[in-house]
Amino acid sequence: MQTTSLIKSSPNIKGLACRDCGKFFEISLNHACDECFGALDVIYDFEKAKPSKDRIALREKNMWRYRELLPFDPVDAIYDIQAGYTPLIKAKKLGEKLGLKELYIKNDSVNPTFSFKDRPAAVGVNAAIHFGLDTVGCASTGNLASATAAYAARAGLNCLVFVPANTERTKVAQARAYGAKLIEVDGTYDDVNRLVSQAADLYNIGVVNVNLRPYYVEGSKTLAFEVAEQMNWEAPDAFIVPTASGAMFNAICRGFEELRQLNLINEEPSNPIVAQAEGCNPIVKAFKKNSDHIEVIEKPKTIALSLAIGNPGDGVYVLKRLKKKGFAEDASDDEIVEGICLLAKYEGIFTEPAGGVVIAVLKKLVDEGKIDRSDKVVCYITGNGLKTSEVISDKLESVTLIKPNLKELERVING
Ligand SMILES: Cc1ncc(COP(=O)(O)O)c(C=O)c1O
Ligand SMILES: [Zn+2]
Structure with missing residues (x-):
């Protein structure tokens, strides 16, 4: 599947910096420092960024109202399912x-x-498009799988999500409903994460919480x-x-x-x-x-x-x-x-x-x-x-089953 538009990164971004040694990197698919393996973070130019309370107040009630402090700008027609501004x-x-x-x-x-993971997935999936990738994925304990799959559906990307085999059935069904290929791994989350990290480069997958992690965490x-x-x-x-x-x-x-x-x-x-x-x-x-x-x-x-x-x-x-x-x-x-x-x-x-x-x-x-x-x-x-x-x-009070008549109801109500 091919995406039609490439998304530009925000002009407020200076680049990426290592959280441990501070080494600077241009915006790229790099996610770990080549000197010390530290995590990379997106760095903004606060002189340029400067969001104002008044300007924010006029915007739509979703996470992109803080666009100056996010890697992508919704003016650029990003793919969105309206996460954020929750009560x-x-x-x-x-x-x-x-x-x-x-x-x-x-x-x-x-x-x-139905989880906060829509926020990081929103930025991660748009980052994948920015880097010209046509397949996204994630290692998930359940919620990220659905969030990534939903954004991938919205953006028309292929999606491969990986979860431990003991993940709740409702979460697995939800992720599959969005059209993702869901792979259950017989192991812990850490086993899943290791496998997905190897697969990311091998199969050219934009894994939101691995090679796209610097963008993902911004959400x-x-x-x-x-x-x-x-x-x-x-x-x-x-x-x-x-x-x-x-x-x-x-x-x-x-x-x-x-x-x-x-x-x-x-x-x-x-x-x-x-x-x-x-x-x-x-x-x-x-x-x-x-x-x-x-x-x-x-x-x-x-x-x-x-x-x-x-x-x-x-x-x-x-x-x-x-x-x-x-x-x-x-x-x-x-x-x-x-x-x-x-x-x-x-x-x-x-x-x-x-x-x-x-x-x-x-x-x-x-x-x-x-x-x-x-x-x-x-x-x-x-x-x-x-x-x-x-x-x-099974931890709640048991449910009472009755026949549809007042006599039985009376027994339940009055004990
Ligand atoms: C509902 C929920 N809350 C919290 C977390 C923890 O998030 P993190 O891994 O960023 O600490 C997760 C992670 O999957 C989650 O699904
Ligand atoms: Zn470093």
Whole structure:
């Protein structure tokens, strides 16, 4: 399949820079530094970029309203399915229940494919077109597969998505419905990622979270931009991010940093928090040991399958950030289910286990005094409960089956 138009990169981009040694690269399919193997990040010219609050306010309510700080400009007819500008909800009831004055839920589970992954996939797939590739793909724990497949469908690209064989059936069906070729791998996410990294060059695939990763991660910065704008250009004091590879946490931190550099907010959040599942907690473990390096979890074991990454690609960068400020905490499977139910019962939001991890960690850190009860706290809820309903179905009150008559109904209602 051939794409018709090549997408130009934004004129605000200076190039790519190594996150470790700072070496500069021209915009290219490079994703790792040839000197030190560090990750490469897109660097902007803030003299040129300069978005204004007024100009942003006039734009369409989707992630591209922050176009000056993204690698591509929608004026260039990019391919889009309208991800972003999801609701920021003041969670009054849940806040009261947990003893917090100002709790907010960033409900990113209502994106077009029902997870935050639409944001990075949006930029990654447009980057593939920019580089003239006609096939895109990803290594996924489930949600990225659908996001990549949906954007590929929109753009008319071939799509090959790879997931571990234990991925939830709803996620697999969703990705396939968009027309992607879905390959299940008998192994962990890390096995999948290794295989896909080898396949990327061999088969000339634009793998959004491998060779297109510098662009892909940019999309998730919009999670910081939106929260700041929705809080009237203020940052929260604390925010909690469900974390697997660490890419989203890093991107959100970078988003707030860029807003501060551009004077769009006065202060960055003082308490960024990483939330992981207890059965796959390599970042939390390293944080608690005050270690600079990650010990890989070979066999993750958690109901939060979307967070089951034992060897987090951005883990060391997350640890570096946590050295300066913030916390990392984990949650057991039972706590995750409790977290899902709390958010559903108190705020009417049904999340997948990744969101349950966030609420469980919120509860723990408030109880331990690591989150101040008077702080403005934002919980990033990044995936939809409908994708994983089997996780909680058998943990809920049983369903009563009756014959269609009032006598039987009476028995149920009055016990
Ligand atoms: C719903 C959800 N939340 C959070 C994450 C973690 O994202 P990251 O790998 O960027 O840390 C994922 C990853 O797949 C996810 O699907
Ligand atoms: Zn380097």
